[in-house]
Amino acid sequence: MSAGTETLEQRPAPDKRKSGGGHSGDAAGMPPTDISNPAYFHKVVDCQWACPAHTPVPEYIRLIAAGRYTEAYMVNWKSNVLPGILGRTCDRPCEPACRRGRVEEEPVAICRLKRVAADNKSDISALLPPKPAKKNGKRIALIGAGPAALTVVRDLAPLGYELVVYDADKKGGGMIRSQIPRFRLPEEVIDEEVGYILDRGFVETRFGTRIDSMKQLLSENYDAVFVGSGAPRGRDLELPGRKEAAKNIHIGIDWLSNVSFEHIDKIGKRVIVLGGGNTAMDCCRTSRRLGGDDVKVIVRSGFDEMKASPWEKEDAMHEGIPIFNFLVPKEFTHKNGKLTGVTFEKVVAKQDDKGRRQLVPSGEPDQHFECDDVLIAVGQENAFPWIERDCGIEFDKWNMPKVNETTFQSTNPKVFFGGDAAFGPKNIIWAVAHGHDAAVSIDKFCNGEDVSKRPPPMTNLVSQKMGIHEWSYDNDISNELRHKVPMRDQKIALKDIRAEVELGFDQKLGYAETQRCLNCDVQTVFSAPLCIECDACMDICPVDCISFTPNAPEPDLRQMLSAPADNLTQDLYVSVPLKTSRVLVKDEDVCLHCGLCAERCPTGAWDMQKFLLEITHATEARCSRA
Amino acid sequence: MTYITKPKLHHPKLPVNALGFTHRDYEGSVSTLCAGCGHDSISAAIIQACFEIDLPPHRLAKLSGIGCSSKTPTYFLGQSHGFNTVHGRMPSVLTGANLANRDLIYMGVSGDGDSASIGLGQFAHCIRRGVNMVYIVENNGVYGLTKGQFSATADKGSKSKKGVANPDSPMDLVSLALIAGASFVGRSFSGDKRQLVELIKAAIGHQGSAFLDVISPCIAFNNHAGSTKSFDYVREHNEAANALEFLEGRQEITIDHDPGTTVNVTQHDGSVLRLRKLAEDHDPTDRTSVMNFIQRHNARGEIVTGLLYVEPDSEDLHHRLGVTKRPLNSLSDAELCPGSGALQKINEGLR
Ligand SMILES: Cc1cc2nc3c(=O)[nH]c(=O)nc-3n(C[C@H](O)[C@H](O)[C@H](O)COP(=O)(O)OP(=O)(O)OC[C@H]3O[C@@H](n4cnc5c(N)ncnc54)[C@H](O)[C@@H]3O)c2cc1C
Ligand SMILES: Cc1ncc(C[n+]2csc(CCOP(=O)(O)OP(=O)(O)O)c2C)c(N)n1
Ligand code: SF4
Ligand code: SF4
Ligand code: SF4
Ligand SMILES: [Mg+2]
Numbered sequence: 001m002s003a004g005t006e007t008l009e010q011r012p013a014p015d016k017r018k019s020g021g022g023h024s025g026d027a028a029g030m031p032p033t034d035i036s037n038p039a040y041f042h043k044v045v046d047c048q049w050a051c052p053a054h055t056p057v058p059e060y061i062r063l064i065a066a067g068r069y070t071e072a073y074m075v076n077w078k079s080n081v082l083p084g085i086l087g088r089t090c091d092r093p094c095e096p097a098c099r100r101g102r103v104e105e106e107p108v109a110i111c112r113l114k115r116v117a118a119d120n121k122s123d124i125s126a127l128l129p130p131k132p133a134k135k136n137g138k139r140i141a142l143i144g145a146g147p148a149a150l151t152v153v154r155d156l157a158p159l160g161y162e163l164v165v166y167d168a169d170k171k172g173g174g175m176i177r178s179q180i181p182r183f184r185l186p187e188e189v190i191d192e193e194v195g196y197i198l199d200r201g202f203v204e205t206r207f208g209t210r211i212d213s214m215k216q217l218l219s220e221n222y223d224a225v226f227v228g229s230g231a232p233r234g235r236d237l238e239l240p241g242r243k244e245a246a247k248n249i250h251i252g253i254d255w256l257s258n259v260s261f262e263h264i265d266k267i268g269k270r271v272i273v274l275g276g277g278n279t280a281m282d283c284c285r286t287s288r289r290l291g292g293d294d295v296k297v298i299v300r301s302g303f304d305e306m307k308a309s310p311w312e313k314e315d316a317m318h319e320g321i322p323i324f325n326f327l328v329p330k331e332f333t334h335k336n337g338k339l340t341g342v343t344f345e346k347v348v349a350k351q352d353d354k355g356r357r358q359l360v361p362s363g364e365p366d367q368h369f370e371c372d373d374v375l376i377a378v379g380q381e382n383a384f385p386w387i388e389r390d391c392g393i394e395f396d397k398w399n400m401p402k403v404n405e406t407t408f409q410s411t412n413p414k415v416f417f418g419g420d421a422a423f424g425p426k427n428i429i430w431a432v433a434h435g436h437d438a439a440v441s442i443d444k445f446c447n448g449e450d451v452s453k454r455p456p457p458m459t460n461l462v463s464q465k466m467g468i469h470e471w472s473y474d475n476d477i478s479n480e481l482r483h484k485v486p487m488r489d490q491k492i493a494l495k496d497i498r499a500e501v502e503l504g505f506d507q508k509l510g511y512a513e514t515q516r517c518l519n520c521d522v523q524t525v526f527s528a529p530l531c532i533e534c535d536a537c538m539d540i541c542p543v544d545c546i547s548f549t550p551n552a553p554e555p556d557l558r559q560m561l562s563a564p565a566d567n568l569t570q571d572l573y574v575s576v577p578l579k580t581s582r583v584l585v586k587d588e589d590v591c592l593h594c595g596l597c598a599e600r601c602p603t604g605a606w607d608m609q610k611f612l613l614e615i616t617h618a619t620e621a622r623c624s625r626a
Numbered sequence: 627m628t629y630i631t632k633p634k635l636h637h638p639k640l641p642v643n644a645l646g647f648t649h650r651d652y653e654g655s656v657s658t659l660c661a662g663c664g665h666d667s668i669s670a671a672i673i674q675a676c677f678e679i680d681l682p683p684h685r686l687a688k689l690s691g692i693g694c695s696s697k698t699p700t701y702f703l704g705q706s707h708g709f710n711t712v713h714g715r716m717p718s719v720l721t722g723a724n725l726a727n728r729d730l731i732y733m734g735v736s737g738d739g740d741s742a743s744i745g746l747g748q749f750a751h752c753i754r755r756g757v758n759m760v761y762i763v764e765n766n767g768v769y770g771l772t773k774g775q776f777s778a779t780a781d782k783g784s785k786s787k788k789g790v791a792n793p794d795s796p797m798d799l800v801s802l803a804l805i806a807g808a809s810f811v812g813r814s815f816s817g818d819k820r821q822l823v824e825l826i827k828a829a830i831g832h833q834g835s836a837f838l839d840v841i842s843p844c845i846a847f848n849n850h851a852g853s854t855k856s857f858d859y860v861r862e863h864n865e866a867a868n869a870l871e872f873l874e875g876r877q878e879i880t881i882d883h884d885p886g887t888t889v890n891v892t893q894h895d896g897s898v899l900r901l902r903k904l905a906e907d908h909d910p911t912d913r914t915s916v917m918n919f920i921q922r923h924n925a926r927g928e929i930v931t932g933l934l935y936v937e938p939d940s941e942d943l944h945h946r947l948g949v950t951k952r953p954l955n956s957l958s959d960a961e962l963c964p965g966s967g968a969l970q971k972i973n974e975g976l977r
Binding site for chain 1: 633635637849
């Protein structure tokens with residue numbers, strides 16, 4: 001019916017505001033969205049996009065809702081390797097990204113749902129990749145058995161690599177085992193998940209062995225070396241009194257690993273923890289369980305600026321630990337060689353000339369807090385005293401190895417880095433993501449391929465239509481607010497350092513929480529030729545994210561929609577010009593993926609299609625080529 | 627129809643009106659009409675209009691007859707009063723309700739079958755009496771609910787879905803309303819929400835019988851090539867007579883820069899209708915010329931839309947009858963039934 005369009009364009013539009021207005025082919029308008037680019041729909045799945053390992057979150061949440069815990073676990077296992085561990089400890093970058101948090105108060109409890117899958121799964125041994133029948137002739141050395149190295153092992157073992165894993169500690173797991181307190185993560189969970197990995201093929205563990213010389217290791221003719229040694233050095237505070245009172249002043253991470261390995265089982269009654277990060281939170285909560293009755297956290301910065309995650313601060317305060325802010329430690333006081341307390345200078349936050357926040361002395365008198373022990377948790381550093389500077393691995397001015405951010409290769413092409421060792425302390429999920437990438441590089445390197453050529457992700461886009469208004473996903477989302485994870489009775493929890501504080505969601509609560517997920521992977525796919533511009537989709541959309549409008553440059557277009565599209569991190573989905581020469585614009589920001597637009601569309605111009613993206617790991621990349 | 631209830635979650639930046647409501651607070655149940663039905667767009671326009679004029683939902687009474695169009699009051703303003711009458715009888719029930727309680731705002735929602743076929747007489751008389759209401763006909767040229775028979779507004783020659791041409795002359799409800807003395811007459815299109823929302827707001831502000839003929843394609847039975855009530859046909863033949871901007875009384879009225887092309891019409895309640903002229907030969911306050919204007923454009927095959935006629939100083943039924951200024955439910959028993967003495971007096975006055 002091109003006649004209609006001609007009529008509209010030939011005669012001067014009498015009313016610019018009416019639906020027929022606008023002009024096609026506006027050169028300055030936004031180009032149509034290219035949905036064949038996998039990044040477009042991937043970005044819509046906010047949680048998966050934010051997850052460093054790109055775990056297909058809504059996919060596993062639906063499996064949990066269906067009671068298919070084992071499959072949900074395996075979706076996780078494939079992406080993030082350590083679901084039971086991460087389901088209790090992950091830093092969860094996915095949750096602040098979760099769309100639910102933008103249309104309601106709080107995001108879906110993505111992390112704790114992962115634990116539901118882990119807690120309720122059945123035996124997975126038959127689902128793990130088969131052990132390789134024979135060696136492929138390549139030998140790799142791995143230094144450290146933390147999450148980064150374990151991921152490399154997991155990805156390379158099925159391909160027949162001989163993997164030699166060194167760790168100074170007696171068991172695998174890295175800081176997951178040595179640092180994270182047992183009341184947050186039971187040891188059985190670590191044993192189980194580390195076990196799945198180390199049991200996958202030709203893996204040799206040399207635990208209890210510290211590598212003292214990279215040169216020496218390189219001379220052993222490994223085909224490649226992976227450095228996953230973490231950031232093992234805790235920062236100290238060189239203040240007056242530090243030496244004199246040394247017996248009762250401890251470096252947080254050293255102290256925590258001594259607790260984990262049962263070399264320390266008590267602390268004084270009055271404890272001060274210095275620092276505002278997650279290590280400080282673990283130190284204070286651990287102290288509460290080892291005899292500390294009066295435990296305080298004292299921090300330089302303000303409360304909101306503290307590095308610890310909000311939930312870690314909450315958990316600490318819930319255990320009766322006060323947090324004091326804007327106090328800078330000045331001196332350790334002592335008497336007869338014994339620590340008596342810490343003196344602090346009071347500061348306030350001010351903006352300097354350049355608008356930067358700075359802490360300046362408040363002028364108030366110093367404050368002294370008495371205590372029996374101090375735990376210093378003011379940061380962690382990398383340390384590579386065992387890497388000789390003349391073995392081909394270049395270091396930068398901060399004494400960090402020069403590592404390629406995509407390939408994780410160092411300047412010695414045989415040596416790869418990952419986890420905290422690569423770019424400084426981060427967290428478990430980043431270590432896993434690095435491990436996947438490093439494994440791809442190592443495999444390519446060992447096969448004489450170009451490590452800079454990365455395997456594309458695997459994607460799949462499938463219509464969810466089952467009947468006229470029936471979808472193969474549950475589009476009826478729950479209005480309930482985020483569910484709280486049940487906790488162990490505090491009296492019992494504080495008595496036993498091994499008693500896990502969080503009990504986890506049971507199946508019923510877990511199910512209820514799954515129903516809050518908006519299924520952001522079920523994409524709204526628009527077909528312009530089918531659209532008759534009846535407005536039905538625009539009228540039904542519960543969050544006003546659909547508009548039919550003349551095209552315009554993006555900043556203008558964002559203000560011309562049914563509701564302003566002010567979240568610039570979220571894309572606009574723009575169609576080719578329609579019959580009236582307007583375009584369809586969908587603001588992806590707060591779409592609930594409820595499918596109502598598709599249900600109300602008379603012509604099927606909207607369809608709900610599930611977009612599954614899986615990162616190609618070394619295992620799959622090699623197998624699919626073979 | 628859709629099986630799930632529309633999620634309560636809404637856009638975090640939705641504007642709120644003076645009552646603290648978002649437009650979502652003016653919704654009703656999820657529509658059971660065919661996907662894509664023009665009627666649903668009209669419901670959306672009513673929701674938007676009521677939101678924009680800060681209408682307290684419980685001040686509205688929505689009445690309808692029978693038909694897909696007459697089902698729609700369920701799909702908007704779930705917190706207001708409603709009455710679904712028998713086929714074609716909405717006007718008399720509305721008139722009765724209006725006489726009993728003049729304080730509510732009355733919205734009659736009907737179809738072309740409901741108003742131009744079975745209910746034609748009721749339609750004309752209700753308009754004639756100047757009942758204070760907004761009367762909306764959701765005009766699709768067919769009986770949608772009974773599967774698409776031609777209605778009395780179907781154009782001569784317009785083709786049915788099976789390709790049969792309608793042999794009869796159409797009933798033009800806009801012209802009929804003008805003849806019957808409507809003091810506010812507009813026509814719009816379900817696919818032109820901006821125009822429609824302003825017209826509904828203006829009609830609600832009008833004192834007297836306000837009539838809106840809204841062309842509303844029936845997606846199931848009358849949206850094919852050959853139909854004169856399809857999206858494509860209406861878009862091609864739509865001629866807007868003017869662009870209306872409804873300004874509530876409390877809004878500041880700014881001086882117009884181009885007085886030659888814009889007229890401001892002040893209504894009874896102080897609201898101002900700002901009309902930007904788009905058709906040369908149109909004067910919205912002259913009934914006879916408007917009737918001519920409509921016929922002229924009809925003959926050219928054009929569908930004129932916009933605010934076609936308005937009589938700013940209109941009078942409504944209550945004024946004409948000189949009845950009590952208060953709703954009957956606020957009168958005491960003694961006022962409602964003054965006793966035999968009073969009756970006797972009246973009877974004597976008639977001797
Ligand atoms: C107190 C504390 C709590 C934390 N809590 C969390 C949490 O809840 N969630 C989270 O995501 N992250 C947490 N982290 C951070 C997380 O533990 C690390 O980011 C992560 O473990 C880094 O993994 P990795 O593989 O790089 O190495 P690591 O886990 O640091 O493991 C490195 C391993 O290498 C070994 N090693 C080092 N040098 C040598 C050598 N020369 N020879 C042999 N072996 C060597 C070490 O013994 C160690 O086992 C926490 C960190 C701390 C300190
Ligand atoms: C007294 C009576 N006669 C006939 C009918 C059958 N009937 C139901 S709806 C309808 C026509 C409705 O047409 P319209 O008002 O145009 O509504 P639409 O469905 O097109 O919106 C008819 C004839 C009826 N319900 N009651
Ligand atoms: S799925 Fe469609 S109707 Fe639902 S929120 Fe997204 S765009 Fe709106
Ligand atoms: S409901 Fe379908 S046909 Fe109607 S405007 Fe939306 S996409 Fe187009
Ligand atoms: S039959 Fe026609 S009028 Fe009735 S709901 Fe369907 S599209 Fe609308
Ligand atoms: Mg009809």
